[in-house]
Amino acid sequence: MIESGALNDYADEVTFRLWQNNDQLRVLLTKHEIDYSATPSNLPALMSNRGDPVKLLNISVWGILWLVSSDPAVHSFKDLAGKELLMPFQRDLPAVLLDTLLNTQQEKDGLAPVKFRHTRDAQDAIALMLTGKGENVLLVEPTASLLLWRAQQHQGPALHRGQSLETAWREQFPDRAELPQAGIIANSRFSDNNELNQAVERAYAESARWCKNHVQSCAELVHRHIPQLPVEPVKEAIELTRLESRSATEARPQLEALYGLVAERYPEAIGGQLPADSLYGP
Structure with missing residues (x-):
């Protein structure tokens, strides 16, 4: 969006x-201190329910979490029963989604609980996997692709990509x-600026389409702004990520289905209730 001048x-400067x-x-x-940002889908609901009138403009990411393992027997999340999983997430949306999934699998299929081993962050989890001190990990893209790329580049442990959480x-x-x-998400200062919010939503949707259609160029652009991410794993992450921009209003049924399921076990993750109509933009 910056490069295209959308x-x-x-704005004089983006x-x-x-x-x-x-x-x-x-x-x-x-x-x-920031006006617009990428956000996990629960955070706008949480902020809105806590009295901060932010606006969710769109949903663009529908699949970004992956299981990576060195255990040849582990390919799906059900295969983790009774095994240890490195977890770089604690109170974040990935942790809530994973816990919801695993608890439901355990209740319905009688599977043994997964043993969580929490790490400080994704880089800590990657280091443990590369040194053979961890066997299974849940990672968000592009860190899942980065781990697999590093293992291959440095002849580390034999790792494979398992099932996506999606x-x-x-x-x-x-x-x-x-x-x-x-x-x-738009902060509360811009939440009522319909013209600007619609422009941001349109520009983002066009940028997302461009990225999926020009994977190499998009990966190089990411690397230019975030040099610690090499081009090759970013390319793989773009190819594997379901990137489809829909306005928050259009995605509201899916959001409310997710919020309702999350609220059954972790109401604090969304602020205790479904958010008001005013959350859904642009």
Whole structure:
């Protein structure tokens, strides 16, 4: 969006800022230090229910979490029964989704519980996998592709990509098969700026289409802005990620299905209830 100048009619300058975790993102949005951001889909609901009138513009990511393993017997999430899983997520949406999935599998199929081993972050989990100190890990793209690429480059342990959480979710919850995982949020200062929000949503949708249609160029662009991500694993991540931009209004049925399921076990993840109509934009 910056490179194409898609928002030049609305802003003198558009800059890119990388955040590290959801807590930092929430603070940046609340303090209006960033105006628009990628966000996990539960965070806008949480902020809205806590009285911060943010706006969710779209959902663009519908599949981004992958199981990676060195165990030849592990390919699906059900194969993890009784085994250890490295978890770089704790209170984040991936942890809530995984716990919901595994608990349902255990209840319905009588599977042994998975043993969680929490890590500080994804880089810590990657290091444990590359040194053979971990066998299974759940990672978000592009870190899953980065782990597999590093293992191959440095002749590390034999690792393979297992099941995506999206696929396992679709099998376990066929009536709520689509998994809206991430989108774009506007802070409360811009939540009522309909013209700008629509422009941002359109520009993002066009950028997402361009990225899927020009994988090499998109990967090089990512590397230019985030040099620690090599081009090759970013390419693989783009190819594997289900990137399909829909307005939040259009994706509302899928969002509310997810919010309702999450609220049964982890109501604190969305602020205790379904968010108000005003959340859904642009």
